[in-house]
Amino acid sequence: xxxxxxxxxxxxxxxxxxxxxxxxxxxxxxxxxxxxxxxxxxxxxxxxxxxxxxxxxxxxxxxxxxxxxxxxxxxxxxxxxxxxxxxxxxxxxxxxxxxxxxxxxxxxxxxxxxxxxxxxxxxxxxxxxxxxxxxxxxxxxxxxxxxxxxxxxxxxxxxxxxxxxxxxxxxxxxxxxxxxxxxxxxxxxxxxxxxxxxxxxxxxxxxxxxxxxxxxxxxxxxxxxxxxxxxxxxxxxxxxxxxxxxxxxxxxxxxxxxxxxxxxxxxxxxxxxxxxxxxxxxxxxxxxxxxxxxxxxxxxxxxxxxxxxxxxxxxxxxxxxxxxxxxxxxxxxxxxxxxxxxxxxxxxxxxxxxxxxxxxxxxxxxxxxxxxxxxxxxxxxxxxxxxxxxxxxxxxxxxxxxx
Numbered sequence: 001x002x003x004x005x006x007x008x009x010x011x012x013x014x015x016x017x018x019x020x021x022x023x024x025x026x027x028x029x030x031x032x033x034x035x036x037x038x039x040x041x042x043x044x045x046x047x048x049x050x051x052x053x054x055x056x057x058x059x060x061x062x063x064x065x066x067x068x069x070x071x072x073x074x075x076x077x078x079x080x081x082x083x084x085x086x087x088x089x090x091x092x093x094x095x096x097x098x099x100x101x102x103x104x105x106x107x108x109x110x111x112x113x114x115x116x117x118x119x120x121x122x123x124x125x126x127x128x129x130x131x132x133x134x135x136x137x138x139x140x141x142x143x144x145x146x147x148x149x150x151x152x153x154x155x156x157x158x159x160x161x162x163x164x165x166x167x168x169x170x171x172x173x174x175x176x177x178x179x180x181x182x183x184x185x186x187x188x189x190x191x192x193x194x195x196x197x198x199x200x201x202x203x204x205x206x207x208x209x210x211x212x213x214x215x216x217x218x219x220x221x222x223x224x225x226x227x228x229x230x231x232x233x234x235x236x237x238x239x240x241x242x243x244x245x246x247x248x249x250x251x252x253x254x255x256x257x258x259x260x261x262x263x264x265x266x267x268x269x270x271x272x273x274x275x276x277x278x279x280x281x282x283x284x285x286x287x288x289x290x291x292x293x294x295x296x297x298x299x300x301x302x303x304x305x306x307x308x309x310x311x312x313x314x315x316x317x318x319x320x321x322x323x324x325x326x327x328x329x330x331x332x333x334x335x336x337x338x339x340x341x342x343x344x345x346x347x348x349x350x351x352x353x354x355x356x357x358x359x360x361x362x363x364x365x366x367x368x369x370x371x372x373x374x375x376x377x378x379x380x381x382x383x384x385x386x387x388x389x390x391x392x393x394x395x396x397x398x399x400x401x402x403x
Contacts, residue, residue, distance in 0.1 A: 007033040007125065008322050010145055010158035012132040012171055014041065016107070017290030017307035018164030019114040020057075024315035024399065026124035027061075030322045033156060034124070035147060037131035041111040048104055048216065048223070049075075049301035052092060052391035054308050055099035060399040063117060064098065070113055072105040073217050077383075081206045085369035091383035092391050102391060104217060107304070132165065135174045135286070142175070142285030159327055160318070163288040164307075167274060167295035172288050182275040182351055185358040187233065188298055189226040190269045193248075193258050195219070206251050210363040213251050214298075224248075225271075225298060229361050233270055241265065273297045273354075275347050281340070282332035289314055289335075294343045299350045300390050306346060312397035313338050319400065342394040349389075 009025055011018045014036030022034040050072070058064040078090035093100045118124040129150050136144035136155055144157040163171035172179075195217065205214045212227040226248070228236065236244060245259040262268065277294035281287065290307035297303075314335050321327045360367060376382055 004144065004155040004157050005033065006157045007031050008158065009033070009160045009162060009318070010035065010156050011162045011164055012145060013164035013166060013290070013292065014111065014126065014128075015164060015166065015290065015307070016110065016304050017311045018162070019111050019118070020308050021162060021164065021289070021311035021315055022124060022126070023114050023118040023121075024312065025319060025322065026118055026121040028315070028319035028323060029123055030319060031123050032125065033158070034126045035130040035132055035145070035156075036126065036128050039129050041108040048107055048218070049304060050103040050105050050110060051302070051305040051393075052095050052097045052099055052102060053305055053393060053396045055103060056097045056396070057308065057312060057399060059098045067113060070105060070109050071219075072103040073219065074101040074103060076101045079200065081208070082369045082373065083208050083367040085374065087377045089377050089383060090386045090390060092387040094384045095387060095391050097392070106218075132170060135161070135171060140284060142283060145171070159285070159322060159325070161286050162314070163286065163292040164290045165292055167291045169288065169292035171286070172278065172292055175283055175286055177283075177288065178279040179276050180279055182347065184273045184275050184297060184354055185230050186227050186354055186361070187230050187273050188271040189228060189233070190271055191224055191262060191267050192221045193224050193255060193261055194221050199254065207360060208367050209250055209365070210361055211247060211251050212357055212360065213248070215252070227357055227361065229358070230273070237265060271298065275350055277343060277347065281336040282329070284329060287314065287332050287335065289339070294347065296347065297350045297354065299353045302346055302390060302393065305393055306343060309342070309393060309395070309397045310339050312399060316397070316400040338395070345394045
């Protein structure tokens with residue numbers, strides 16, 4: 001085994017939470033090593049919504065103008081179709097931010113942008129194709145990680161290890177962290193369908209005939225998610241691709257012949273939806289943030305937003321203690337106390353949204369918007385409220401100035 005590498009903070013996982021945390025800590029002079037197990041950031045069907053809170057973060061870092069040169073689409077409103085009722089339930093144009101929209105940007109472009117700026121900092125060390133496979137512990141404290149590299153197994157010693165390695169976190173499993181599961185009655189099938197210039201732009205979703213579908217504008221194609229009953233994929237596949245394509249056309253007739261672009265089940269990816277969170281987010285020497293601490297459903301596309309907000313809060317609270325060698329359990333607990341409230345609220349909303357979808361799924365009859373939905377969605381402040389919840393969350397964080 002190679003001689004252990006030493007750093008102040010070892011961040012495991014090069015997703016939005018890990019990359020943003022690494023960048024922000026390095027700006028504050030903390031030696032950071034970020035481990036990413038893949039050789040690049042290219043993954044399909046990741047969350048691609050860059051929320052107004054993240055765009056405000058770019059502004060606070062002085063990077064907004066450069067960031068907006070990266071290819072993206074702007075969402076100022078979102079439209080939806082519930083049976084025969086068309087409405088626009090979300091409006092971002094009144095947000096108290098510099099960017100009054102949500103940007104649709106491939107996540108690999110976002111991560112590459114953060115990496116390019118972080119690499120300019122001497123305290124930042126990004127190691128691709130480095131997979132954390134276990135923890136190093138001493139006297140009940142996490143002191144580092146074991147890492148599989150292209151050259152073999154090595155160890156990285158660190159004052160703090162931060163698990164940002166996703167909902168199937170290797171580190172939180174190794175640390176025997178208690179996970180609280182909240183039952184989810186739905187899964188999502190992800191696939192692509194080409195987009196034409198005269199197609200609707202900002203589609204939040206179509207709900208009808210016992211089905212619900214979300215279509216995300218990715219320029220020349222829609223990243224499309226069909227919401228299904230949990231565990232029902234095999235039943236759908238048994239009915240055949242032809243029946244699957246017909247169900248899409250029934251829900252969104254404007255797609256026409258484009259549903260025939262789906263020629264194989266290999267083009268359809270299952271996202272097993274989970275909502276969970278850790279009871280305790282930390283142990284001595286170890287902190288979990290992002291999906292490693294709270295798996296979110298795709299509802300509202302808020303998972304990436306919540307993960308980045310975790311990273312900002314963690315950087316604000318960890319910067320000085322890590323740089324001064326004064327990290328304590330109290331600091332890690334303060335991070336959980338700050339971020340657990342918005343996580344609980346958002347997950348509670350998602351659970352209720354899923355329960356509403358579960359009542360609709362499987363009923364083949366046309367749905368009709370109840371009078372209460374028609375009334376509430378037309379209230380003057382409703383669209384602004386939903387825009388704020390999706391665009392900013394419940395406790396937006398701000399970058400603490402460097403000292």
